Amino acid sequence: MELCQVHILAFAALMRCTSTNGWGIDGHLITCRLAQPRLSKAAADAVSRLLPAYADNDLGSLCSWADRVKFRYHWSSALHYIDTPDKLCSYQYTRDCKDEDGIRDRCVAGAIYNYTNQLITYNTPNSQYNLTEALLFLAHFIGDIHQPLHVGFTSDRGGNTVGVHWYTAKTVLHHAWDDSIIGTAEQRFFDSNVDELISTLQTNITTVWAGQAKAWEACSRTACPDAYASEGVRAACDWAYKGVSNGSVLEDDYFLSRYPVVNMRLAQGGVRLAATLNRIFG
Ligand SMILES: *[C@@H]1O[C@H](CO)[C@@H](O)[C@H](O)[C@H]1NC(C)=O
Ligand SMILES: *[C@@H]1O[C@H](CO)[C@@H](O)[C@H](O)[C@H]1NC(C)=O
Ligand SMILES: *[C@@H]1O[C@H](CO)[C@@H](O)[C@H](O)[C@H]1NC(C)=O
Ligand SMILES: *[C@@H]1O[C@H](CO)[C@@H](O)[C@H](O)[C@H]1NC(C)=O
Ligand SMILES: [Zn+2]
Numbered sequence: 001m002e003l004c005q006v007h008i009l010a011f012a013a014l015m016r017c018t019s020t021n022g023w024g025i026d027g028h029l030i031t032c033r034l035a036q037p038r039l040s041k042a043a044a045d046a047v048s049r050l051l052p053a054y055a056d057n058d059l060g061s062l063c064s065w066a067d068r069v070k071f072r073y074h075w076s077s078a079l080h081y082i083d084t085p086d087k088l089c090s091y092q093y094t095r096d097c098k099d100e101d102g103i104r105d106r107c108v109a110g111a112i113y114n115y116t117n118q119l120i121t122y123n124t125p126n127s128q129y130n131l132t133e134a135l136l137f138l139a140h141f142i143g144d145i146h147q148p149l150h151v152g153f154t155s156d157r158g159g160n161t162v163g164v165h166w167y168t169a170k171t172v173l174h175h176a177w178d179d180s181i182i183g184t185a186e187q188r189f190f191d192s193n194v195d196e197l198i199s200t201l202q203t204n205i206t207t208v209w210a211g212q213a214k215a216w217e218a219c220s221r222t223a224c225p226d227a228y229a230s231e232g233v234r235a236a237c238d239w240a241y242k243g244v245s246n247g248s249v250l251e252d253d254y255f256l257s258r259y260p261v262v263n264m265r266l267a268q269g270g271v272r273l274a275a276t277l278n279r280i281f282g
Contacts, residue, residue, distance in 0.1 A: 022080050022108075022144030024179035025064050026186070026194050027266060031143035032063035033198050034205070034270025035277070043274075043281040046122055050135045059139055066140035079111035079137070080144050082229055083154040089237035091151055091229045108145045109225040111137060116223040119280045139273060145225055146269035148240045148261070149177045151232035159240060165249040176250060177240055181262045184255055201267050209267060216268050217275035228272065235261060 023031070036059045039047060048057050055061050070077045078099035084091050099106035105114070115138040121127040144150050152158030152174075159173035166180040182197075190196040205213050219227075239261045244250070 022067070022140070022150055022178065023147050023266075024182065026182050027147065027178065028063035028067075028140060028143045029060045029194060030182075030198055030201065030266050031146070031269040031273060032060040032139050034201060034267065035139070035273035036060065037202075038271065038274035038278075040278045040281070043277040046281040047135065047277065050122075050132045052132065059135075062136050063139055063143065065136045076137070078106045079141065080108055081150040081152070081158055082107040082109060082145075082233075083158065084151060084233050086153045086155050089233055091226070091233045093226050093229075108141050108150060109229050111141050112145065112223050112225040115141070116276065116280060119277075120222065122281060138276070142225075142228075142273040142276060143269050145228045145232060146265040146272075147177055148232050148235035148265065149174050151229045152236050152240070158236075162241075162244065163246055164244065165247075167249075167251055173240065173244055177262070181255060181258055182266075185259050185262070201263060201270070204263070205267050205271060209264075213267075213271050216271045219272075219275065219279070222279045223276050224272075228268075232265075235265065 022028070036044075036047070047059060051057060051059065051062065066076065066080070070080075082091065082096050084096050093109060097107040097110045098104050104110075115134040118127070118129040118134040119131060119138065121129065122131055149158040156162050157174070159177065162173040164171060164173050164176060166176050166184075169180075171180065186192050186194055186197055190200070239258050243254070
């Protein structure tokens with residue numbers, strides 16, 4: 001984690017603060033760590049074969065790989081988010097899933113379909129795709145699509161141009177949702193230990209959310225990113241943008257009311273990543 005921060009800082013401090021990253025490192029780690037223990041035998045075996053040896057069978061350790069390769073694979077940077085029309089609070093694949101040049105399917109929902117279709121070829125001989133990369137992209141993008149501001153407004157780039165103060169620190173609204181809410185929660189409630197947050201989420205998935213978790217998994221095809229994107233833009237309007245203007249100071253009122261939303265989106269991301277991989281690998 002330290003290494004990644006230093007690495008990114010060393011080469012593009014500004015990009016980290018202004019680009020649409022999706023969840024930060026901990027958000028992605030949490031999603032993948034929640035997902036992996038929920039995999040079926042077939043999916044667990046496929047994941048274990050596809051992960052590079054140095055990952056030591058820990059999908060979480062490479063859940064932010066897609067953010068790190070954005071510089072090398074420049075074409076992939078539009079695949080982390082969806083820009084929807086300002087103030088509309090709705091999402092439609094055919095209207096919204098395109099990049100800044102208007103090229104269709106180039107958004108996080110299109111990427112989830114793309115990498116799902118690639119991974120489905122896992123059991124066919126000589127797949128033409130690099131399925132290790134397909135797995136790492138898919139695991140990352142199912143996290144990203146659950147970050148409400150990843151399905152945000154076009155003109156403010158999902159809250160990236162909305163300046164805010166997170167308590168006393170100057171940042172942008174997008175970053176508050178990528179990192180600050182999770183970071184403040186870890187500090188305040190979990191002794192700065194992400195593993196404790198993960199195990200509390202895990203407990204909640206099997207207790208307070210047990211009924212809902214079944215519904216989160218439901219999907220009549222192999223992947224269902226459109227449903228997640230629609231929920232995301234609603235949450236962006238109802239919680240992320242709500243009451244915030246350029247220069248707002250966000251403190252306890254905002255943090256304490258939004259923290260449960262972030263917890264639920266992380267839990268949904270983890271449950272749905274596992275369910276999607278289980279459908280893909282059978
Ligand atoms: C689909 O995956 C391929 C291989 O990584 C990539 O070149 C292409 O840009 C992807 N397209 C989308 C929409 O994800
Ligand atoms: C697949 O992608 C991974 C990660 O980028 C890379 O390390 C590996 O060499 C690639 N495999 C092939 C066969 O190209
Ligand atoms: C917020 O203010 C900054 C600085 O004045 C400006 O560059 C930015 O475009 C504004 N953002 C929005 C969403 O109006
Ligand atoms: C877990 O559920 C309890 C009881 O509803 C709630 O108070 C707590 O904030 C939840 N924690 C997380 C991390 O979801
Ligand atoms: Zn991302």
